[in-house]
Amino acid sequence: MTLGSQNLTRLDQLFYSMRDANACFLGYPFAKDFNYEPLWRFLKFTGNNLGDPFEPGTYRVNSHAFECEVVEFFAQLFRAPDDGFWGYITNGGTEGNIYGLYLGRELYPDGVAYFSRDSHYSVSKAARLLRLEHAVVDSQSHGEINYDDLARKASNERNRPALIVANIGTTMKEGRDDTSKIRAVLRDVGVRESYVHADAALCGPYAPFLNPKPSFDFEDGADSVTISGHKFLGAPMPCGVVLARKSNVRRVMRAIDYIGSLDTTLSGSRNAYSPIVLWYAIRCLGIAGIKRMFDQCEQLAAYTADELNDRGVDAWRNPHALTVVLPPVEEGVKAKWQIATQDVSHVVVTPGTTKQQLDALIEAIANSGR
Template sequence: MTLGSQDLERLDQLFCSMQDANACFLGYPFAKDFKYEPLWRFLKFTGNNLGDPFEPGTYRVNSHAFEREVVDFFAQLFRAPDRGFWGYITNGGTEGNIYGLYLGRERYPDGVAYFSRDSHYSVSKAVRLLRLEYAVVDSQSHGEINYDDLARKASGGRNRPALIVANIGTTMKEGRDDTSRIRAVLRDVGVREIYIHADAALCGPYAPILSPKPPFDFEDGVDSVTISGHKFLGAPMPCGVIIARKSNVQRVLRAIDYIGSSDTTLSGSRNAYTPIVLWYAIRCLGIVGIKRMFDQCERLAAYTCDELNARGVGAWRNPYALTVVFPPVEEAIKAKWQIATQDVSHVVVTPGTTKDQLDTLIEAIADTGR
């Protein structure tokens, strides 16, 4: 297989374009400081993690063993019940959110979904795909769900189960919902059947090491947790992990004869490369390495917030957040640095973000306000 010179030139141009863009994006949570050269050799295989990662199957060009180790790592991190959990590696947080709500719907088919206005757009997509009745709950100014509005919305459906999406780090402000308080609010208004899915896309790998730790794991009463692998740990492609209570997964299990395994995942055929990438990351880092990376990022986030304020830009962040929030930036800055913007703009300090990059952005934002 050989390309002509024009096609090769186009590939070179694309590489240069992506390389330039990669050097100056700060508005989206993607870790940049990773090196996976020892894993490139696996790309020569038709790797497919078909079927349930915890069952043998007919197709063996897979990385199921490594996938199980990744799932076990996060199950322990999120205090999942021994032998009572199940999980798999997804294509990203959107798949994890859809899967979590899918399990909730199968457990409570007549349930009503509740999620805040600051939830990721994949949640509204999920409730439409799953044809769930839902209510959007107001958020507080810092991104956390408004518990009083949750009580008002849920009181109208107190005789029906509640399917809750709790945000453990909202997209724009990194607000964190308190799952223990959510459950208490629902109980107070008379809801007795509750399924809580935690969207911990960005914060999941480091939230357990925070002090105080936000209530969001299985011992705090959640039924499923999803994270993104590319946002904090780092990966060259979007990926994620979903951990759920095994009893809920068994409701969706279907045996598929021709693959010699069960169909328990959402996507069926799945990339065999991403489990190896995530396994490599957690084996290199461990909990100590994750904490070290978080501490470095958090110090830079604090620095960025302080420097913006010192230059007259009204910046702020939630406690221990890697997301620094400030007024919407001008289009030129938004375009160059790929700054996510709604009612506010933000920068997300993930591993690989440098002080030099942040200083350049800080000066650009400050200059536009002079």
């Protein structure tokens, strides 16, 4: 394949435009600092992880072995039952949320889904896709679900199973729902059967190390947990991990002759490169590296909130959050720094975010009309 000079120029222009945009985004929770150059050689293959990563299959140009290691790493981190978990590498948090609710619906076809107003839009999309009757629960001002409203809504349907999506880091405020409290609320109002899916898109890799540890993992009552790989850990393409109880996955499993494997995943053909990227990240970092990266980010997040407060901007963050919440920023600031904005704006201090970038943003916000 060769490219004509005109198209080569266009390709160069695209590269420079992505490079420049990459240097000034602060409003999305994507890591900026990674180097996967040793993995570029894998781009020569039509890698495809189709089928169940834990099962042999006919097509062998895959990275299943590494995918399983990544899944096992997170299973341990999220205190999954030793022989009772299963998981795979997804295209991102959205797929993980759809998968979690899918397993929940297959377990309880007449269940009602509950999730808070602050949930990522992929959650209501999953509920619509799966044709799940659902109730949107109020949130507290810091983003965590309102347990009283959950109790009210679940009590109205106490004779039906509940399918809950708990946010372990809401999209805008990094508010964290408590899966143990959710379980207790459901019990108290008389809901006898429930499935809890934890959406830990951003916080998953560091939540186990926070003190106090958020209540979100398998031992805390979750039946499935998902994270995004490109958020805290960092990846050049969207990816994620979903973990679930094996007994629930068996319910959706089908043997497929065409692939000589089991069909347990949402997508058929799946990225073989992202498991290698995530494997490389966790092996390079280890637990100590993840903790170190989190500490650096948290210090910068605290600095950002303090500096904005000093300049009269009402910025705040949840305990141990990397997300600094602030009043909606002015259009020019939003466009230049790619600041996600709804009723509030936010800055997310991810690995690779520099003090220089944050200082430039702080000045821009302080000097803007707001």
